[in-house]
Amino acid sequence: MKYPELLRFEDVLPRLDQFDTIIDVRSPSEFALDHLPGAINCPVLDDEQRIKVGTMYKQVNAFEAKKVGAALVARNIARHIEDRFLDKPRDWKPLVYCWRGGNRSGSMAHILAKIGWPVVQLDGGYKAYRNYVNGALEQAPALSFRVICGTTGSGKSRLLEVLHADGAQVLDLEQLAAHRGSVLGNLPSQPQPTQKAFETMVWDRLRKFDPSRPVFVESESKKVGQLRVPAALMDTMRAAACISLQLSRANRVRLLMEDYAHFTQDPATLNAQLDCLVSLHGHEKIKRWHELANSGQMEVLVEELLAEHYDPAYLRSIDRNFVQFDKAQVVELDDITPDAFLAAARHLQATA
Known part of the structure; x- marks a missing residue:
């Protein structure tokens, strides 16, 4: 040669x-x-x-x-x-x-x-x-996806992390995009990659999966932060079998307080992000949420954001965008401990 x-x-x-x-x-x-x-x-x-x-x-x-x-x-x-x-x-x-x-x-x-x-x-x-x-990326991936659905704070990302650590095939789009997928989802210590770099990472993950085994993925929207999910992948995910992850609101508040600790320590940054919701909730509601953040009443604020913003938005979109959600496998978490997530992950792998 x-x-x-x-x-x-x-x-x-x-x-x-x-x-x-x-x-x-x-x-x-x-x-x-x-x-x-x-x-x-x-x-x-x-x-x-x-x-x-x-x-x-x-x-x-x-x-x-x-x-x-x-x-x-x-x-x-x-x-x-x-x-x-x-x-x-x-x-x-x-x-x-x-x-x-x-x-x-x-x-x-x-x-x-x-x-x-x-x-x-x-x-x-x-x-x-x-x-x-x-x-x-213009071709529909020949993979069997299991789409983890659930309201904000129900632990979808944590479950993906545990599934991956336990040997399951996982496509974690939020991890690849360095964003948690909501108006408060940017990671202050980590900028998002470029669109091309994101697509390279997605392609690289997809090509390495075993088509004979399921791939677990979260029920994302078409954009994760500023990055677009490839359309063919998005269409395939939206037609796939669903898992409905359920967690009590009290535990969801606990989980979000842990995952978004950077906002609880920096109310000014949180309030700047909340300003993006003015068109949806009006100035008076945003003013109240600013006051809760500034006075350190973060648990009250998180509870109200779930009840008045995130949960209604989720309920409006999930059935419309994920066509098999009405037949979803229900997985209930009774806690947010590592053992609870590991038990859920192993149950899902055993029943996939």
Whole structure:
């Protein structure tokens, strides 16, 4: 075999999890928007250098730009080899890609191959990968979903976490989106990924599931925070078998007080989010909720939000959006302890 081996993504895909390292040589800003699952960033031109060389192409000429670019690329590749790859054995198998599979990845792949490593270069680069993912997400996944439904605070996310830890197949869209899926769902310490990065994570999870086993997922809306759930996946979920998770309102308040502790410690941030509900509940109601937050009456506030906002919204939407909800398997939690969730998770796996 002659290396570097140039392969299309369709040919790389069956081997994708077998590469020792997936190397994205694009600039850091390109990498941050999205990248192949598990890739590391080893830019052959950083953002500033890419602008410099690109400007020379336009304002001087291609020859002068290539000379400057080649010197930068050579130095950067040398640094990556010294910093990250000197300890790799002869049989280390890397996959290298850039935006279109051209000069940037070609330079890195050529040098790694000359050293003696069996390197593969992705033909068409990230662009070809992205086209593949777009096409895959347009198809309904051939999976058997079990959709966990339940009012806000009933423990759907906790149940998914326990199911995953107990060996079940779980698609946790809120975890992938870094958002809890409601007006108060943003995670202050973790920004949401880009739409493309979210779709990459969804595609990567879906491709690894065993079609012979059920996949547990939460009854999400079409958007999780600012991110859109792929339409074909959403349609498949909404047609799937449902599980109705039930928990008393008192326990739901307890659970939400735990999960949203960051809001109880920062009433100003909570009130800013509550302002988004003015159009639904009016200024007087929002003013009352502000006062409850400012005076530390968080349990009262949570109780009222459940009774007057979240529960009515849930009841209006669940039957309309999840067509098998009227036949849902009912699972009642009598507490929010780890043992209660583990018992529910094992019951669901035994009856799936």
